[in-house]
Amino acid sequence: MLREGRDKVKALFTYDYGKEKMKAIRDLGYEIMIQKEDEAVVTEDIEDAEILVCYNPFDTLDISKLSKLKWIQLSSIGIDQVPLEIVKERGITLTNNRGGYSIPMGEWIVLKMLEIYKNSYGFFKLQQQKRWKLDKSLLELSGKKVLFIGTGTIAQEAAKRLQGFDMDIMGINTRGRNTEYFHQCYGIDVLEEIIPMADIVVLTIPHTEKTHHLININRLKNMKRDALLINVSRGSIIDEGALINHLREGNLMGVALDVFEEEPLPIESPLWEMDRVYTTPHNSWISEMRNERKIKMIMENMRRYRRGEELINKIDIKRGY
Numbered sequence: 001m002l003r004e005g006r007d008k009v010k011a012l013f014t015y016d017y018g019k020e021k022m023k024a025i026r027d028l029g030y031e032i033m034i035q036k037e038d039e040a041v042v043t044e045d046i047e048d049a050e051i052l053v054c055y056n057p058f059d060t061l062d063i064s065k066l067s068k069l070k071w072i073q074l075s076s077i078g079i080d081q082v083p084l085e086i087v088k089e090r091g092i093t094l095t096n097n098r099g100g101y102s103i104p105m106g107e108w109i110v111l112k113m114l115e116i117y118k119n120s121y122g123f124f125k126l127q128q129q130k131r132w133k134l135d136k137s138l139l140e141l142s143g144k145k146v147l148f149i150g151t152g153t154i155a156q157e158a159a160k161r162l163q164g165f166d167m168d169i170m171g172i173n174t175r176g177r178n179t180e181y182f183h184q185c186y187g188i189d190v191l192e193e194i195i196p197m198a199d200i201v202v203l204t205i206p207h208t209e210k211t212h213h214l215i216n217i218n219r220l221k222n223m224k225r226d227a228l229l230i231n232v233s234r235g236s237i238i239d240e241g242a243l244i245n246h247l248r249e250g251n252l253m254g255v256a257l258d259v260f261e262e263e264p265l266p267i268e269s270p271l272w273e274m275d276r277v278y279t280t281p282h283n284s285w286i287s288e289m290r291n292e293r294k295i296k297m298i299m300e301n302m303r304r305y306r307r308g309e310e311l312i313n314k315i316d317i318k319r320g321y
């Protein structure tokens with residue numbers, strides 16, 4: 001790690017956070033280079049960059065040619081886009097934006113629960129048709145059991161917002177550790193026993209080799225027939241083909257998906273037109289505060305880097321999060 005007082009450190013940014021914010025970072029002792037993310041390439045003036053602050057420039061930017069690269073700060077939570085073999089081989093520190101999008105994503109989760117239970121879409125279609133028709137099938141959240149698979153910051157923000165709905169809030173994490181805002185937490189080893197109890201299953205777990213297709217046909221069949229399934233983590237947590245077949249057989253009251261195995265979601269995907277499926281284009285993380293929280297976290301880490309302090313949101317490459 002670097003210490004204060006040494007020469008300026010070169011950092012490559014693939015997003016311009018504005019004159020005021022970038023000046024504040026320069027004042028910490030950085031020389032900042034900016035390239036557009038989808039056009040970033042190694043050139044003579046950046047090949048000695050020590051820091052890369054980005055989301056996903058890796059299609060065009062060959063980080064193996066950045067000979068002095070020591071730290072990558074991601075603006076995303078996920079790390080799927082990163083060439084991890086190079087990161088591991090070079091011992092590059094990797095940090096992400098954990099917690100930066102958790103509030104809007106927590107709100108989105110609550111929104112989808114209410115939209116489905118209150119038949120929001122059905123009423124909108126009636127409005128478009130100028131039809132006045134009572135729907136007596138609506139449900140309430142009160143008394144329902146919600147299971148979050150993954151109890152990180154996104155799940156915590158959603159669970160925090162569900163406190164006033166009189167729900168039974170359950171969580172699944174690695175060892176069943178107690179987590180704030182959850183009434184009970186269980187280890188992932190008992191998922192088979194817990195998932196049949198849930199009225200609503202929410203996926204907020206990182207995507208790793210172990211969690212790939214965690215929700216497969218067997219676990220779908222193990223869920224209540226009228227359960228809700230909500231996914232804001234990564235599309236590959238769910239076996240999408242198995243989900244489509246399960247829905248075609250009349251199972252699940254509703255499914256809300258913000259992420260998919262292939263993005264953008266292919267035009268030919270049946271998910272576009274299935275009655276009980278609510279899709280959004282990987283959009284749950286968006287809010288007017290996203291850049292403010294992001295640059296605040298980046299600046300904090302850049303202060304720490306200059307002082308030789310431990311960085312926040314460090315990724316354990318072996319665990320994948």
